[in-house]
Amino acid sequence: MSPSADRAGLDGRSVPGGLDAAVDALASVAARGEERLASLPEPVERDPGQRETAARAKLAVRQARHAFLREHVDAVYDDLTEGGAVRLRLRELVDSAGARFPGLLPGAExxxxxxxxxxxxxxxxxxDQGLFLREVLGSVSAGTHLMESMLRPTERALRLLPEFRRTGSIALPSVRLERTGTAAELTLCRDDCLNAEDDQQVDDVETAVDLALLDPAVRVGAFRGGPMSHPRYAGRRVFSAGINLKRLHAGEISFVDFLMRREMGYINKLVRGIAVPHDASWRSPTIEKPWLAGVDTFAIGGGAQLLLVFDRVIAGADAFFSLPAAQEGIVPGASNFRLGRAIGSRRSRQIVLWGRKVWASEPDGGLLFDEVVDPAELDAAMRKGMDRLDNAAVVTNRRMLNLAEEPPDSFRVYMAEFALQQALRIYSEDVLGKVGRFTAGAVSK
Structure with missing residues (x-):
């Protein structure tokens, strides 16, 4: 590779010679960047000068990757998916891109x-994964294909489907799914951590959502938190405490398998259904079903994000909704995309930027909760709600409401920017400091 090709990769200009030459130039820049980082002490042991050297090395590589992707992202995606014939999920796409195009993503080591x-x-x-996914999702053709690929059922769900159809029950590490009549009731059961989400729970919930959507005996889905063993809430049901900050501090919250998969996987399936061949594919490419949520105690962070996609939300009178994004320092998923239409622009800023809680019993609670009942009456209210949603006209009308309120292409554009901004946030100094203080002494590695 010539020095001019190296400079072209670093300063953002096109590399002469097409895709092959651009790949070679990128690989060379990335290899030098990795060599510079490898020559330094572990990140935590670096002095200020070494930290500056590492930052410059990473910046040079990211500039080269950005320039390469801006020009070649569609060609890269077409190569990885064989012109769209192969459907890759997020993890498969990232891993395949790293193996197929040296330097495009950090190496395996x-x-x-x-x-x-x-x-x-x-x-x-x-x-760097966020940068890659930002450019993929920012492409109309590649991004649309990837969004559609993420609506396909997981292999784990397909393996478990015969058992669920036969027994009507599946117990996963963090979720229970039970079919009662025509309803599939999904219970979040991480009782030790107030249903705080981690990679395991994202995998379990997507599996359960897939099963409910795939089982023809199910016509309605319902979410609820199970009873807790946490000393402060022992015996009480809790909907969700959001992201598991202890796992995040420990480095065990994956950008691809949690932060991106969660939004593009099971939450998007709650909105748009599951993409699988079926008899009515001529009418709709996905199988959709209405979903209801029952909120006990609180829905914080990721739990609050979830409430924005359900067709009906019923809460106990003592429950509250909270998105402490500014306090945690991260982006609250797709809430910034959805919250405004539910509660208005000013209230959205109060919640996201100012940390306002919305209690189910206050006037504004009616903008987030469809029905508020005595906590002891939540079981009966949910059963009534599930029966009411079991209606073929509900499925069609929710589809049209979702199309009007959340066009797929608008969601794709949001997720493209979310991919990079969330990746930057989880490595920002303020977030690392806050998470470290929250979990001080609780997690070691």
């Missing part, structure tokens, strides 16, 4: 070393 570090001691290599 640096990523393996990264996985052993707590969050505050990492290089932040997931930011």
């Amino acid at each position: 640096p990523m393996a070393a990264e996985s052993k570090r707590i969050q505050a001691h990492k290089e932040g290599l997931e930011i």
Whole structure:
């Protein structure tokens, strides 16, 4: 590779010679960047000068990757998916891109070393994954194909489907799914951590959502939190405490498998259904079903995000909704995309930027909760709600409401920017400091 090709990759200009030459130039720049990082002490042991050297090395590589993707992202995606014939999920896409195009993403060895570090001691290599996914999702053709691919059922769900259809029950590490009549009731059961989400729970919930959507005996889905063993809430049901900050501090919250998969996987399936061949494919490419949520005690962070996609939300009178994004320092998923239409622009800023809680019993609670009942009456209210949603006209009308309120292409554009901004946030100094203080002494690695 000539020096001019190297400079072209670093300053954002096109590399002469087409895709092959651009790949070679990028690989060379990235290899030098990895060599510079490898020559330095572990991130936590670096002095200020070494930290500056590492930052410059990573910036040079990211500039080259950005320039490459801006020009070649569609060609890269077409190569990885064989012109769209192969449907890759997020993890498969990222891994395949790293293997097929050297230098496009951090190598396997640096990523393996990264996985052993707590969050505050990492290089932040997931930011490069965010940069890659921002450009893929920003492409109309590649991004649309990827969004559609993420609506397909997981292999785990397909394996478990015969058992669920036969027994009507599946117990996963963090979720229980039970079919009662025509309803599939999904119970979040991480009782030790107030249903705080981690990679395991995202995998379990998507599996359960897939099963409910795939089972023809199910016509309605319902979410609820189970009873807790946490001393402060022992015996009480809790909907969700949001992201598991202890796992985040420990470096065990994956950018791809949690932060991106959660939004593009099971939450998007709650909105748009599951993409699988079926008899009515000529009428709709997905199988959709109405969903209801019952909120006990609180829905914080990720739990609050979930409420914005359900067709009906019923809450106990003592429950509240909270999105402490500004306090945690991260982006609250797709809430910034959805919250405004539910509660208005000014209230959205009060909630996201100012940390306002909305109690089910206050006047504004009616903008987030469809029905508020005595906590002892929540079971009966949910059963009544599930029966009411079991209506073929509901499925059609929710589809049209979702199309009007959340066009797929608008969601794709939001997720493109979310991919990079969230990756940057989880490695920002303020977030690392807050998470470290929250979990001080509780997690070690």
